[in-house]
Amino acid sequence: MESDQDVAISTRIRIARNLKDFDFPLYLNIEDADKLTNTVLDTMKESFDDNYKFFRIRDLSVKERLMYMEEHLISPELTRQIDKSSFLLRGDEKATIMINEEDHLRIQTLLSGLNLDAAWRLCSEIDDKLESKLNYAYDSDLGYLTACPTNVGTGMRASVMLHLPCLSIINHMNSLTEAIRKLGLTVRGLYGEGTEASGNLYQVSNQTTLGQTEEEIINKLNKIIIQIVGKERNVRKYLKEKKGFELEDKIYRSFGILKHSRLMSSKEAMNHLSALKLGFDCGYLLNDSGINIIELMIEIMPATMQKKLNVDLDKNERDKIRAEIIRNHLSRMEV
């Protein structure tokens, strides 16, 4: 077992905050956007001891922007208003403060495993430090005001990334997604709204932010996540007992293909890596060289791959190099 990360991969919380004296980012002119950015940077310098790196979107190449997105360190929205947006990334990459995204501030924390309380504490701590210096737009009835009404209230979205290969094998994902939606939560693919659940990775998050406290939202989400994790683990146990050979076959076929193929699309790689992770987590394969499948999944995404290799690649070249990166990782295993 990969500790507790066999099913719950990572936890992400972000809150939306706006400053009273500025228009929402979409209506902000570049001069005011820069003013706001400097205000935030000054506050950071005064209040934060942690090591944060500052990036303006306009100073990054398209590939670099995509890489930060693929790593879930920034949101796709942040790159829509190139001249106004920027972000601060904490050295350990556990926190990002996005400036002039849809809202003036988006504070995001990203921890591994199911870690809602810790992610919320960290988020809240950063928020408190900023709030002590900045003039937040806040209404005593509505809570924090946001650019999009769905975020009004706590302005918080908490989400947990889950690896659900066995619920997928037994075709249970559609009905589970329906059930989760009825509980007021959303289920999305790896890269948010409308994206496919590539690699059997699903993000489960709260839908509404109004009328509940952050703690209530987190507690409810936590309870449901624990149930889903339990379901996935039960199905894994069931399949191991009843369909062990079929499961082992599926896992080893993916392993064989990953270990030997010469060309591989990102989508295919995600699916085989999902099976490989399942193989590690169910004990069918020994992860003796300590491969981190989730990190590898990100490493082989188009932009991250090209950024790290510092080259421009067409689709065919990417598929070639992706297969090579995976083969290299797997060559260290003693199977």
Next chain:
Amino acid sequence: MESDQDVAISTRIRIARNLKDFDFPLYLNIEDADKLTNTVLDTMKESFDDNYKFFRIRDLSVKERLMYMEEHLISPELTRQIDKSSFLLRGDEKATIMINEEDHLRIQTLLSGLNLDAAWRLCSEIDDKLESKLNYAYDSDLGYLTACPTNVGTGMRASVMLHLPCLSIINHMNSLTEAIRKLGLTVRGLYGEGTEASGNLYQVSNQTTLGQTEEEIINKLNKIIIQIVGKERNVRKYLKEKKGFELEDKIYRSFGILKHSRLMSSKEAMNHLSALKLGFDCGYLLNDSGINIIELMIEIMPATMQKKLNVDLDKNERDKIRAEIIRNHLSRMEV
């Protein structure tokens, strides 16, 4: 390169002969069938020094019969009239004399590679020895008389088994089959008339036996086979040069699946083994442990597998053991 057997795997020639004083096998009663069998056996004892083993179909289990068929040592027809049929198998398995198949005698020779002349010489030699003692049904106009009119004349069918993976990849097999048919030859799958070309293996053979000498038939077939072999080799060269990475990917994927899967149907195994053979023959993979793919293809056929292991297996168990046999063979390779 696996010597000359990169494309032409094996050559098989069989001739049909009947004895004057007996009805054709279908109309023969069991007593006369036994009498005929004993006549042939007596002739064998007198005229043959070679070591032949004698098998009556009725003394063999269904699995044993199937095994000899899978190995192409006897024809499916031989097992249709269980009480009348038998065969003599030469120690080196290069020759079989079938008794009371569709005809009284079917003499078959089976050599590796493209070897029509030698196969014909061996067949002819056995035929001459038998003819010197037995009273063959022969008409000076029609030639050897046979139960089925399509065999009248020389009574000979010569066929060469070809491995044509690259002509298949470029979707050329249908038009090639058409062209070959127009030349008066037939193209069939691994197990004769109506069987699928599993593992990209095709048998090309003469269609008619009347109005031509054996040598003419063999020369014509040989010329056409050499052309097909040349075509397949050219396409291999072309694909290596122009689509080398795709070809290598296909071969290594098959290798990865063969090396690691836990369950495999016979059909799937044939296709991946075909790709593996191509990998050896094109130099993409080193056959350092000397695996004979064609022998392995036969080893994993349902009956041969069960006969050799001496067990009864259902489909799922066969798929499991087939995968295991293949894994064991491949584990000796140093890839």
